[in-house]
Amino acid sequence: xxxxxxxxxxxxxxxxxxxxxxxxxxDDDASEPAPATEAxxxxxxxxxxxxxQWVPQSQFAGYFAARDLGFYEDVGLEVTIVDGSxxxxxxxxxxxxxADFAISWVPRGLVPREEGLNITNIAQVFQRSGTLQVSFAxxxxxxxxxxxxxxxxxxxxxNELEMFAGLNSVGxxxxxxxxxxxxxxxxxxxINGDIDSAQAMIYNEYAQVLExxxxxxxxxxxxxxxxxxxxNDVGTAMLQDAIWADADRLETDAEYRDMAVRFVEASxxxxxxxxxxxxxxxxxxxxxxxxxxxPGHQAWMMNEINALIWPSPGGVGVMDQALYDQxxxxxxxxxxxxxxxxxxxxxxxxxxxxxxxxxAAGLDVYGNDFARRTVELTEGGN
Amino acid sequence: MPNTDAMAEAHDPLVxxxxxxxxxxxxxxxxxxxxxxxQTVTFTVFLALLVGLYTGYKAFGQSIDDAQHDxxxxxxxxxxxxxxxxxxxxxxxxxxxxxxxxxxxxxxRILFGEAxxxxxxxxxxxxxxxxxxxxxxxxxxxWRRLEQGLLPYVVAxxxxxxxxxAPIIVIWGRKNFDVFPWEWQDWMSVSVIATYLxxxxxxxxxxxxxxxxxxxxxxxxxxxxxxWWQALWRLRLPASLPYLFAALKIAATASIVGxxxxxxxxxxxxxxxxxxxxxxxxxxxxxxxLFASVLGAAVLGIFVFLVVTGVERLVVGRHGGGAAx
Numbered sequence: 275x276x277x278x279x280x281x282x283x284x285x286x287x288x289x290x291x292x293x294x295x296x297x298x299x300x301d302d303d304a305s306e307p308a309p310a311t312e313a314x315x316x317x318x319x320x321x322x323x324x325x326x327q328w329v330p331q332s333q334f335a336g337y338f339a340a341r342d343l344g345f346y347e348d349v350g351l352e353v354t355i356v357d358g359s360x361x362x363x364x365x366x367x368x369x370x371x372x373a374d375f376a377i378s379w380v381p382r383g384l385v386p387r388e389e390g391l392n393i394t395n396i397a398q399v400f401q402r403s404g405t406l407q408v409s410f411a412x413x414x415x416x417x418x419x420x421x422x423x424x425x426x427x428x429x430x431x432x433n434e435l436e437m438f439a440g441l442n443s444v445g446x447x448x449x450x451x452x453x454x455x456x457x458x459x460x461x462x463x464x465i466n467g468d469i470d471s472a473q474a475m476i477y478n479e480y481a482q483v484l485e486x487x488x489x490x491x492x493x494x495x496x497x498x499x500x501x502x503x504x505x506n507d508v509g510t511a512m513l514q515d516a517i518w519a520d521a522d523r524l525e526t527d528a529e530y531r532d533m534a535v536r537f538v539e540a541s542x543x544x545x546x547x548x549x550x551x552x553x554x555x556x557x558x559x560x561x562x563x564x565x566x567x568x569p570g571h572q573a574w575m576m577n578e579i580n581a582l583i584w585p586s587p588g589g590v591g592v593m594d595q596a597l598y599d600q601x602x603x604x605x606x607x608x609x610x611x612x613x614x615x616x617x618x619x620x621x622x623x624x625x626x627x628x629x630x631x632x633x634a635a636g637l638d639v640y641g642n643d644f645a646r647r648t649v650e651l652t653e654g655g656n
Numbered sequence: 657m658p659n660t661d662a663m664a665e666a667h668d669p670l671v672x673x674x675x676x677x678x679x680x681x682x683x684x685x686x687x688x689x690x691x692x693x694x695q696t697v698t699f700t701v702f703l704a705l706l707v708g709l710y711t712g713y714k715a716f717g718q719s720i721d722d723a724q725h726d727x728x729x730x731x732x733x734x735x736x737x738x739x740x741x742x743x744x745x746x747x748x749x750x751x752x753x754x755x756x757x758x759x760x761x762x763x764x765r766i767l768f769g770e771a772x773x774x775x776x777x778x779x780x781x782x783x784x785x786x787x788x789x790x791x792x793x794x795x796x797x798x799w800r801r802l803e804q805g806l807l808p809y810v811v812a813x814x815x816x817x818x819x820x821x822a823p824i825i826v827i828w829g830r831k832n833f834d835v836f837p838w839e840w841q842d843w844m845s846v847s848v849i850a851t852y853l854x855x856x857x858x859x860x861x862x863x864x865x866x867x868x869x870x871x872x873x874x875x876x877x878x879x880x881x882x883x884w885w886q887a888l889w890r891l892r893l894p895a896s897l898p899y900l901f902a903a904l905k906i907a908a909t910a911s912i913v914g915x916x917x918x919x920x921x922x923x924x925x926x927x928x929x930x931x932x933x934x935x936x937x938x939x940x941x942x943x944x945x946l947f948a949s950v951l952g953a954a955v956l957g958i959f960v961f962l963v964v965t966g967v968e969r970l971v972v973g974r975h976g977g978g979a980a981x
Contacts, residue, residue: 280893282971291783329923329930356830356842359923360933361823372830461940465740485941489738563925566934568757654941656757 319352320533325373326358327382330563332575333477333515334377335555336399338562340544349536357563368393368518374530375537380513380598381432381605384615394521395620397538397591397628398598399545400582403511405436406480407503408464409471416501418508419444427457427469432610437473439510439604440503461486471503477578481571485655494653512601514582517541517591521618531624539628542591546637549580549644571655577647584641590632591625707745714742743944751948763945767931767952774927775956777843778915781850782908788851789858789903796859797866797892814856818914822849822921842924849918850911857910861903865896901968908960916953928953 326334337355340346346353356373358364364376365383369391376383380395387393407426409415415424418440426448428434438448448454455469461483464472474480480502488495505511517538523530548555556573559565565572588594598620605611629639717730717737735741752764759766792810796803822845829845869891877887919929932953935946 277889277894279897279971280889283897283967286967286970287783287786290779329925329934357923357925359921361819361921362826362923363823366823367827367830370827370831372827458936458939460937462740462943465940466736482938482940564759564934566937570757654757654938 319347319350321354322346322351322375322533322537323354323356323373325356325362325364325367325376327364327377327379327515328358329566330357330559331565331567332556332559332572332579335548335559335576335579336545337377337541338544338558339547339555340540342558342562343544343547345540345543346537349540351533351536351540353537365391365393365518368520371520375534376518377515378518380516380601381435381610383516383518384605384619385432385610387615387619388611392521393518394524394618395516395593396519396534397517397542397625398513398593398620399517399591400513400515401586401594401597402506402582403436403514404476404578404582405433405505405511406474406476407437407471408474408480408483409501411499411501413470413501415471415503417444417503419446421471422446422451424452424470425455425468426452427455427463427472429459429473430456433473435604435608435610436505436510436512438608440505440508442607443508443510477575478567481567481574481651481655484651485571485653487653494651509600510604511597512604513597534624535627538591538624539631542628542639543632543637545583545590546632546639548576549584549641552576552580552647568654568656570652574649574651574655577649580644581646584644586640589626589629589639590641592629593620593622593625710742711745713737714744740940740943743947747944748947748951751944763948767928767949770926770928770931771952771956773843774912774915774919774929775960777846777918777927778850778911778960780844781847781914782854782911784847785851785854785907785911786858786904789855790862792855792859793862793866796863803863810856810859813852818849818917819921821852822918825849826922842922843926845922846915846918846924850914853910853914854907857903857906858900861899862896865899866892868899869895897972901964901972904964905961908964909957912953912957912960928956
């Protein structure tokens, strides 16, 4: 009688297990992205994985375009793009060997590097910083000196350093002359009036406030409703998205270095394509995986991301030494880096080789005549 | 003719007993139906109360215009009542029937698909956690020395925050788990996180359950010259069932929490965790969707709890069953 109960329990578990297993298999078949098998079979493809810093969105459009349009395939690579998330540090994933390349902001790569990770920046894709400090226009906060005595929202975790350096540049102490408020990763606190200014990426959170209905007018908030401090203008901007690689492997493994050149070349070709084929890249991103913001939001982001990349005076992906020095200045003066990193922190040879190849293929690697378009935002970014 | 038959039947003690049994079965079924009806009514009444409380507080806050006042409680300790901070209940529930931009399915259908994805991760983790937990419980019950040595570590394992272990497990999974015959995918790492939350209550309660038979029962087993296996199978395992099911109810809901948190930290696309992260990110422009997605997660939690309760009824009977009966 009693042992039968155990049998019954085991039977129930078995049934559940079978049901789950069969569901699981169905899902696997459906969710696995169909690889471009024809080319893969005819040519020997190298498998490469790329760790993103965040979830799929236009910030990474160039890589998705290179994957979906076959640019990676053209150079013999089969690239798997891995989503980032809240607790994923791309530099750590890269160093552990769980990814071949990673996308990371420069400070977020250099800090773990100083702690001993052997990684290096091989292509500086973004030539500008996308971080803003946004406030309502009637608050009159138009420059870092206006932040004095106000409630300053920021995300912390190293995202606040451009603002800290900006405050320092006008003689203010971030710890005593302003009140720092930890900000959620949306703009609700600013809209609520809980903070006087909020940290925002020009391609994400700034768009969010412009996708929000202004209760006073019943229409969307307009750019003139806000004041924006752009750290690029203040001169405390830090470099953001770059392609990172395993420094040891580059030194010891000639095949990996060769792969890195091809990977950077195809990725940059993706970015050039997104500059010249705006809407196609937006569609690719939206199709890649349902992004956090809708198609309208992704269109805004694509435009702003293009503006962070183009023009690229030294050629796309090639490090701008002056901006690098400024990044290091801010990082060391704010104490996030103990000392300026050694020369191995970035290298330009790989990007330069890739750029030369792209130029030889007749592509415009500078984008000097790039102009921002006007993207109409809609409520909720749909 | 049929009359006399019926008369004869009525006086036949066997038939009479059969009738009684039928009657009892019927009553039992009626009781069961009544119980479900009662529970449903109670649940609905409470739901209505909660909705009323939420809506009433919101209406009150709006009527005194809480944004313009410096109230000590309303709009400060308690949330502000405007639509951004407290979207109306009608909008939250209405969200389920709406089709988000760029999608071709209504929100409820999308959530359902994502809940299934999360359920699969959680269930895989739950099963493995159940096995690991029982193995630990058996080992600890068998060797007292082991209990003294290992139990502190089992307890300590639960004080490690999930967000600390999640990235480790994900990286580990991608890099090192290629020993399995199947291709390791990130959702399986999320299952490992669910396992991590699941094995603990099973191990602790399972241990108590295995130790629960009274000494005289164990002596009886010994007097029958029962082997260790026989004693386990006929006495200790059945005795542990009530304890085990208490643990499984905790473990089932914990596995859902583990799966959702795991998805958020590890960056796994397709389940409720990614959905909640997405809606939190878009809160400024769509607060009602975050509320709706969290409700979806709550419904999933209630569902697995009910499933475990149902299995318990099936396995040990309605009254939970006394130990070792």
